[in-house]
Amino acid sequence: MATEYETHDYDVVVIGAGGAGLRAAIEASAMGVKTALVCKSLLGKAHTVMAEGGIAAALGNVWKEDNWKVHFRDTMRGGKLLNNWRMAQIHAQEAPDRVLELEEWGALFDRTKDGLILQRDFGGHGYARLAHVGDRTGLEMIRTLQNRAVERGIDVFMECTLYRLLTEDGAVSGAFGYWRQSGKLVLFRAKAVVLATGGVGKAWQITSNSWEYTGDGLGMALDAGADLIDMEMTQFHPTGMVWPTSVRGILVTEGVRGDGGTLKNSKGERFMFRYIPDFFRAETADTEEEADRWYADKKNNRRTPDLLPRDEVARAINAEVKAGRGSPHGGVFLDIASRRSADYIKRRLPSMYHQFMELADVDITKTAMEVGPTLHYIMGGVRVDADSTQTTVPGLFAAGEVAAGMHGANRLGGNSLSDLLVFGRRAGLYAAEYAKRVARMPRVEDRQVGAAATGMLAPFERREGENPYAVHAELMTSMQDLVGIIRTRAELEEALTRIGRLRERAQRVGVKGSRVYNPGWHLALDLLTMLTVSEAVAMSALMRQESRGGHTRDDFPKPDPEWAKKNVVVRRREGRLTLAPEPLPELPSELRPLIGEDRPTGKIRLEPVAAASAKE
Amino acid sequence: MTDVRMKVWRGDATGGAFVDFTVPADEGMVVLDVVHRIQATHAPDLAVRWNCKAGKCGSCSAEINGHPKLMCMTRMNTFAPDEEITVSPVKTFPVVKDLVTDVSFNYEKAKTIPAFKPKPKEADGTRRMYQEDVERVQEFHKCIECFLCQDVCHVIRDHEENKPSFSGPRYFVRLAALEMHPLDTNDRIDLARLKHGLGYCNITKCCTEVCPEDIHITDNAIIPLKERIVTRTYDPIAWALRRMRGKSGDLGAGEPEPPSA
Numbered sequence: 001m002a003t004e005y006e007t008h009d010y011d012v013v014v015i016g017a018g019g020a021g022l023r024a025a026i027e028a029s030a031m032g033v034k035t036a037l038v039c040k041s042l043l044g045k046a047h048t049v050m051a052e053g054g055i056a057a058a059l060g061n062v063w064k065e066d067n068w069k070v071h072f073r074d075t076m077r078g079g080k081l082l083n084n085w086r087m088a089q090i091h092a093q094e095a096p097d098r099v100l101e102l103e104e105w106g107a108l109f110d111r112t113k114d115g116l117i118l119q120r121d122f123g124g125h126g127y128a129r130l131a132h133v134g135d136r137t138g139l140e141m142i143r144t145l146q147n148r149a150v151e152r153g154i155d156v157f158m159e160c161t162l163y164r165l166l167t168e169d170g171a172v173s174g175a176f177g178y179w180r181q182s183g184k185l186v187l188f189r190a191k192a193v194v195l196a197t198g199g200v201g202k203a204w205q206i207t208s209n210s211w212e213y214t215g216d217g218l219g220m221a222l223d224a225g226a227d228l229i230d231m232e233m234t235q236f237h238p239t240g241m242v243w244p245t246s247v248r249g250i251l252v253t254e255g256v257r258g259d260g261g262t263l264k265n266s267k268g269e270r271f272m273f274r275y276i277p278d279f280f281r282a283e284t285a286d287t288e289e290e291a292d293r294w295y296a297d298k299k300n301n302r303r304t305p306d307l308l309p310r311d312e313v314a315r316a317i318n319a320e321v322k323a324g325r326g327s328p329h330g331g332v333f334l335d336i337a338s339r340r341s342a343d344y345i346k347r348r349l350p351s352m353y354h355q356f357m358e359l360a361d362v363d364i365t366k367t368a369m370e371v372g373p374t375l376h377y378i379m380g381g382v383r384v385d386a387d388s389t390q391t392t393v394p395g396l397f398a399a400g401e402v403a404a405g406m407h408g409a410n411r412l413g414g415n416s417l418s419d420l421l422v423f424g425r426r427a428g429l430y431a432a433e434y435a436k437r438v439a440r441m442p443r444v445e446d447r448q449v450g451a452a453a454t455g456m457l458a459p460f461e462r463r464e465g466e467n468p469y470a471v472h473a474e475l476m477t478s479m480q481d482l483v484g485i486i487r488t489r490a491e492l493e494e495a496l497t498r499i500g501r502l503r504e505r506a507q508r509v510g511v512k513g514s515r516v517y518n519p520g521w522h523l524a525l526d527l528l529t530m531l532t533v534s535e536a537v538a539m540s541a542l543m544r545q546e547s548r549g550g551h552t553r554d555d556f557p558k559p560d561p562e563w564a565k566k567n568v569v570v571r572r573r574e575g576r577l578t579l580a581p582e583p584l585p586e587l588p589s590e591l592r593p594l595i596g597e598d599r600p601t602g603k604i605r606l607e608p609v610a611a612a613s614a615k616e
Numbered sequence: 617m618t619d620v621r622m623k624v625w626r627g628d629a630t631g632g633a634f635v636d637f638t639v640p641a642d643e644g645m646v647v648l649d650v651v652h653r654i655q656a657t658h659a660p661d662l663a664v665r666w667n668c669k670a671g672k673c674g675s676c677s678a679e680i681n682g683h684p685k686l687m688c689m690t691r692m693n694t695f696a697p698d699e700e701i702t703v704s705p706v707k708t709f710p711v712v713k714d715l716v717t718d719v720s721f722n723y724e725k726a727k728t729i730p731a732f733k734p735k736p737k738e739a740d741g742t743r744r745m746y747q748e749d750v751e752r753v754q755e756f757h758k759c760i761e762c763f764l765c766q767d768v769c770h771v772i773r774d775h776e777e778n779k780p781s782f783s784g785p786r787y788f789v790r791l792a793a794l795e796m797h798p799l800d801t802n803d804r805i806d807l808a809r810l811k812h813g814l815g816y817c818n819i820t821k822c823c824t825e826v827c828p829e830d831i832h833i834t835d836n837a838i839i840p841l842k843e844r845i846v847t848r849t850y851d852p853i854a855w856a857l858r859r860m861r862g863k864s865g866d867l868g869a870g871e872p873e874p875p876s877a
Contacts (some may be wrong), residue, residue, distance in 0.1 A: 042665070042719065043723065047668075049667070050667075050672050106732035106797065106799075111745055111746055114744070115743075136758065139758070147726075181718075246645045355670055355671065469660060512660055517716050518661045519664070
């Protein structure tokens with residue numbers, strides 16, 4: 001069958017136009033290579049736009065004691081030391097420059113009294129560290145990058161979905177997909193490809209993620225032969241909306257707690273004080289008085305447990321609800337109304353105020369919010385080289401949520417936007433350098449393109465096939481029920497059985513209508529990717545027999561020192577997913593003192609680390 | 617469980633019609649939830665744009681009972697129980713399919729706005745700006761590019777012929793954001809008049825009324841820009857200075873022709 005498609009040639013093709021993709025494209029184009037930016041939605045609508053709280057960067061504007069070493073320490077400890085230490089180091093060192101660069105491009109962050117960028121408190125961060133604009137930081141960031149990309153004249157292909165990577169002799173040679181508006185097929189030949197496609201939240205029922213989050217980059221990378229790691233590490237953000245039913249899962253920023261909000265159960269207890277793990281005991285307040293003093297005086301008080309890392313808070317909320325102390329609609333209460341003035345709340349959290357007022361008829365300046373965990377992020381993803389972001393496939397780079405390693409077993413709030421900027425830039429830089437070294441445009445095999453096209457158009461051959469929405473609904477229920485916050489072997493095995501059955505059904509789904517802007521067709525294709533990625537998550541979760549960060553096993557409730565040294569690696573070999581535990585890059589001895597004690601004695605506070613590093 | 621009825625426009629550039637759908641209702645539903653349920657159960661090929669479902673991305677713009685709105689922020693309980701609900705694509709842009717329109721007009725206009733160009737840093741290498749100075753620009757940065765202001769603006773809503781010479785409220789907000797940015801040094805005042813057609817706007821405030829972010833588009837962006845143009849164009853001293861600097865260029869041109877409305 002002769003397949004019709006259009007062809008574009010570029011040095012670097014960036015897939016995804018959120019923070020990482022935009023930043024990568026800007027850098028690649030600044031390197032003087034011909035760059036394309038390809039995205040599934042309109043420009044400026046990617047998931048980054050929804051980020052609320054801020055960009056973590058040790059600017060030291062609010063606490064001069066803050067610096068990259070403390071940020072590195074917080075990131076590693078927040079990630080339960082499963083992080084790729086080199087990524088965490090680069091991230092902490094480069095984040096301030098990336099934030100200041102946004103200011104050079106027109107971003108307007110909230111200011112300190114002396115006119116510098118204001119920083120706010122967030123979970124797991126030792127100091128007020130998040131550069132922000134009220135609670136719409138992601139919008140400011142994506143618009144700034146979008147304007148910069150437009151000003152640079154970068155070629156943007158909007159509403160264009162890339163579905164398969166192409167390779168020549170094991171190296172990347174391009175990508176193939178379709179225009180959403182017309183349904184026509186499109187081939188990009190490219191010397192280098194940057195994946196910046198985000199995560200896979202749409203495999204779960206309760207999620208803060210949009211329709212775009214279908215794991216495209218993860219699936220494409222696997223199929224192209226790349227390694228994935230840490231796929232069992234999924235982040236349930238502790239505070240999503242739980243009511244009304246139709247808004248369940250929509251994000252409530254951690255900034256609410258950063259700005260003074262506290263979690264309460266149905267008895268009015270601030271229950272987080274009962275869930276302080278040993279790992280964080282030394283640096284966490286154990287009385288309400290100390291916790292409340294900490295907001296204003298960080299030197300003499302320890303952090304409120306409301307701002308423990310997200311994995312800890314999500315598990316605590318889960319436990320409170322299971323113990324029968326939940327809110328009427330199955331969450332807990334998040335109260336800022338009784339703790340801050342209405343003016344302060346409206347100024348600091350305008351979009352939360354608006355969101356609850358419009359969608360739930362709740363005035364958060366008067367009433368506590370009802371919140372509960374929502375699938376928000378996946379720490380796992382494509383394995384990359386820490387410095388260059390190159391994957392295990394030559395010419396294929398990855399940055400942002402689709403890449404793994406930076407956040408280890410759990411990501412701190414605010415570290416995502418900074419991750420996008422730091423590694424987005426590096427991906428663009430190193431992809432451009434790689435493309436410059438490639439002598440000729442790679443050849444694209446007709447066989448690969450033909451196979452991709454046939455697969456993509458197959459659902460139209462099955463007009464009477466099952467509705468893809470029905471299969472997707474069952475996948476979401478299965479992942480929610482069986483691969484959630486707390487996991488067991490039996491449930492994970494059941495999940496894999498169900499995923500297998502759903503795959504058979506997904507291969508038989510049919511599509512009605514034409515190829516023109518047909519969401520049913522798009523979902524039929526996305527479904528296959530989500531099933532593959534879901535399988536990788538469930539298999540990895542089954543393999544890791546311990547509890548760490550975003551992965552909690554009821555049958556292995558404690559961290560295991562042996563597993564602390566290993567990543568679970570997923571590959572596709574001869575059509576099947578294969579798994580293997582492989583050693584984690586070892587933390588160099590000179591950085592080890594920064595991390596602090598694994599089993600705190602209770603004596604260590606923040607000061608020793610901060611004071612030591614402040615000498616620089 | 618009760619049911620909810622909705623008439624959704626279906627069709628393409630060649631034409632279309634409202635189609636009646638009935639689906640089960642849920643607590644707290646917004647219009648977008650109903651559209652999604654129709655998609656999942658009745659019409660899997662129903663075309664609709666959406667992303668965040670929380671009023672932050674500006675993707676799901678449509679006309680609900682004729683009013684430009686975000687589908688994700690329009691609660692079903694704002695309609696009377698027996699009220700007929702219609703959802704149709706925004707009118708100002710060409711229909712692609714169903715509720716999806718071709719909004720490339722906006723992205724083309726965006727390309728014509730000169731870049732942000734900051735003044736030099738402070739002597740200590742920092743950028744100092746004060747909250748009260750950035751706040752008025754932050755209001756403009758709240759724009760989620762839903763293009764509802766563009767949709768409702770009568771200069772282009774019923775006048776395709778004005779589109780080449782008129783950029784619309786969204787880009788007046790963007791021009792104002794750059795003009796009032798404490799660090800920016802580029803001058804876009806002449807551009808606003810001559811290239812973006814600010815003179816067409818006769819401040820009927822339709823754009824302000826539909827803005828889901830409550831940006832005071834007319835009062836805070838458009839009118840101050842118009843004032844700056846007036847000062848620039850008709851102030852005799854400014855005019856003389858320009859002549860002396862030899863920058864008259866395009867400035868001899870008068871106001872753009874009024875719209876044909």
